[in-house]
Amino acid sequence: MSLAIGFPTAYFIATRPEKERAIWVFLVTIPYWVNLLIRTVSMKFLLRDQGPLNDLLVGSGLLSEPLAIVNTNFAVQLGLFYSYLPFMVLPIYAAVERYNFALSEAAADLYATRWTVLRRILLPSVKPGIVAGCILVFVPSLGSFLAPDLLGGAKNFMIGSLIEEQFKGNAGNWPFGAAASMILLTLVMVILLISARQQAKGEK
DSSP, rough: HEEEEHHHHHHHHHTHHHHHHHHHHHHHGGGGGGGHHHHHHHHHHHHHHTTTHHHHHTTTTSSOOOOOOOSSHHHHHHHHHHHHHHHHHHHHHHHHHHOOHHHHHHHHHHHHHHHHHIIIIHHHHHHHHHHHHHHHHHHHHHHHHHHHHHSSSOOOOOOOHHHHHHHSTTOOOOHHHHHHHHHHHHHHHHHHHHHHHHHHHHOO
């Protein structure tokens, strides 16, 4: 989801006039001026049954009654998407900005379709940015516990929530929490090593 939205957004920003790019990047990074906890609570306020989103949908006549979004998997996914989308946009934007658009023009002169240019020229050229964005979104999302706790309620549990529970109060299990943390850390390290090796092979 982050890639599907982040790539077109990054491409749009990178193809704007140079004077406008800084403004668009500024708008993308504005949410990071606010603490993650505050952003997640704000998302819960927007999605609640009597929140602005449901009020807008019901008031416009699109719905007859509010949607129950909070405490669902969709709410958790939406919260994670909102929290980490800039981590996808910025690396891809940096890669697209360095892309030589003369290659696309040359391919178009040779009667290549837009889909062919995208698939055979643009995507391979900006692949490092896409990989970096995917890693930057995946790693913090894997250990996230605020979105599942605040937006998913007790019905939705992620590994970050599991680890958090083990260190809460007297009912927690610190040895199990430490073991789960090490498993998560090892998984992340393996993913990063595999990614680094593949990238090194691609540069040869």
